[in-house]
Amino acid sequence: MAAEPAGGPVAGPATRSAAGSAAGPAAGTARRGPRWRRGGGAGWWRRKSLRFRLTAVASAVLAVALAVSAYVMVGVMSRALLDRIDDSLHQRAREMVALADAGRLPGELTSSDGTLVQVIDAAGRITHATTGTDRLVPLLNARRRAAVPAGGGARFLDGEPYGIPHLLRVRVLRADRGQTVIVARSFGEVETSITTAGRVLLIGTPLLLVLLAGISWVIIGRTLRPITALRRGAEEITGTARSRRLPVPESRDEVYSLATTLNAMLDRLERADARQRALVSDAAHELRSPLASIRLQLEVALGHPGGPDDWRETAEGVLEDTTRLTRLAEDLLALARLDERGGALARREPVCLDELAWQTVERYGEAVVVRIAAGGEGGSVVVPGDALDLGRVLVNLVDNALRHTASPVVVEVRAEGADAVLTVTDDGPGIPEADRERVFDRFTRLDSARSRDEGGAGLGLAIVRETVNAHGGAVHLEDARPGLRAVVRLPLS
Template identity: 40%
Template sequence: MSLPVRVRLTLWYGSLLEAMLVGLGAFLIVRLRADLVAAIDRSLDTRAAQIALDYTGDGEEEFRGVSESSLVAVPRGETADQVLSPSGTVLQSAGDEAVSQEPMIGAADLARARRDGAGLRLTAALGADREPFRILAVRLPDRPDVLVVSESLEDVDRSVHRLLGLMLLAGPAALAAAGGGGWWIAGEALRPVRRMTEEAAAIGPGRLHERVGVPRTRDEIERLGMTLNAMLARLERSVDEQRRFVADAAHELRTPLAIMRSEIDVSLASDRLPPAARAVLRSAADEVGRMSGIVENLLTLARMDEEGGLEILRAPVDLADVAGDVARRFQAAAGSKGIVLGVSAEHVVVLGDRERLLQAVANLVDNAVKYTQPGGHVEVSVRAAPGRGRVVVADDGPGIPPELLPRIFDRFVRADAVRSRGTGGAGLGLAICRGIVEAHGGRIRAESEPGEGSRFVLELPVVEDAGPVDPAGPTGTMRVR
């Protein structure tokens, strides 16, 4: 699963910072150890030069005195000095007895120290506890013996470990603080993108005139907002052109279809028409009727898209009367398929356009009768709910596929899997239902399970004290978008 941009930015920033902290920590530790070891090497150089200068070979007491005089600033027990013969025998020793009593370098290193005038430096683990020591071996001037001076690296290791511990404690805290800061910065940087995303998502087909707010940041985000608005403008122009074309085409087709229907009706009225020709004309009349219905639907949608919206003639309307009229209209069609069409209605009065409400309910019942199998049931019910009236059209047909259900009220959406030429339409009826219901301030929804039928619920606000129902006398006219 892809992570949000804000999370990815924070992770990238945290990972980069972690790599930098690890690299910086490793550099500091290595550098600290190198500097401390270099300081010990300088101290060994000074001590070796002082002992070589002051030691005359008069015995162990003299060597210890000379060694102690070179250890004024060094804690006793952390250093060891010795003089080795060419054969590797300890001739003199001073300092930590656990280390100085045995040769601190091997025969090979001893030979190299005798050959190399600059001396030999190395690190070795000495004593019973194998403590690390830094060692310098130099040949004594005018003598075959080798002076070996050493100093413990325990303090160096302790300092390095202390720094490492501090970094292990402070590093995660610094990383967490930086990660939190990165999360906040990324959120602030992406806030305009999130706002534009929300505004763009809210712009639907009926709000294409709106635009997203463009932040004046003079960067990629501002260019993104301008690009989105330019795209919306092109989309608005394209949709407007399409709507004008559909409206113009519907207007142009309306008159020819009416003429065709009239001429077909005149021909069918003739008694001398052969049976075959009569059957063809009746089929043509059905097709013309179907086309006329599509044209009327297109004109209705075109009116919805106009500046003023769909014209609604307001008057008190009893939804029970609407349900009864629609049921009577489709009773014959349902009976021809053996479908039981029932009505169960309470008297619920709303303020609306009776003809538009009849059209909406009729579209729902028409779909239910079309897609219900012979012997099935279609039920139209009207009930009162708190503050609203509810019309439900339910059937036991094939149902609506789940992937289609969220888009079932969109224009030109058809459940092709369950449609045929005999039942299929243009996919406009439910879009018109939604437009009519929303124009009345109501809402409509569909509920369906494949194989178990469908249920369309239409809800309209109830008007209290609306007065007597007068289907023929609207109380006012208004356009609702």
């Protein structure tokens, strides 16, 4: 039997394949790891504060602007100095040409600004030169002088071969009798000026950039300070804080508009919250009475059991309270649906009000009288809306009128201009003018209605107003003399 190697069994192809397969996903994961960090640079940038990003962008723009300005300034300054030297050379050369043509060149030429002048005759000899200028070797040899066109511009010349450690700016003009005038001036002063300006800009531009970046950081911080105040104010607002508002800056800018808009939103949320809390509180209060009545009747019946007549009386009382609970639950469900839709209709379809009135009042028999006036097309009064919701509006108004009337309630439907008018009139005691708007609030009942068992929970008229508002209409109460009239106006189709 062959012995195994000291390091263990030798991995065969299958073993190596399995190992590679096992290691493959992990290795692939390791290799793909950096790729998972999608948008690394962009993500880092987005994680920075708005103040940092604005300052960085402003600083980058300033850096580019300063660099371009420095480059342009150095270029303009170089061009201006060069043009100044060229103009000076040209003027001096023209003066020398004029003197040479007139034969009035002095024996010794002088120069107060360091300009070098050489006058060369047709034979190539230097006849006149400024003090300190080479009188044997022309600045330009014959070949180079011949290559210069008539009236040619200035050019650069290395001054080292002539013992001048700077560049020279040279200009050549031709005079009469084969004479040539060469004028030159050192370019060292200009180079020094340009170099000095470049160094100043090289050092000053970063310092100016840092200064402007610091100023931008401070200004942006002060500009964003109201937003920080808004954030801190929002953090302090909790579910138990009722009257907190966000701080409004004094400046009339976009942050001011944002703060006022958010405060208006908080006002609406607070009113909605207060309304919901009031609804829950009033609903709980209304539920207590029938539940307490049911419990009391059942406890009395169980504690003092009597005959079948007593149990029948108890069942009738419990049924009456259960009916009140059912009506309250339906009204609360209707209000919840209206609130959930936010003033929008569940459906919008043509609704014939006269037909709806006839169908709705059939259940009341002779207690309700319907009057239909001439309408639009075909004599019908048609409005866009939800037939079920409008039917509930009419039922609530009729039920409310029947509680207080002694004679039949009158329901009238007519078209008036661009509106459909639905009225429900009774001859009851009516409602004081001061209370005619208040009765449309939820769980609002007048003292006379609270004393009546069938007075309801005070939700009927609230459902009427919110449903009519959702249909784009309006409802109000007016004196019918005698009695009260509920008037509903809806836009015609």
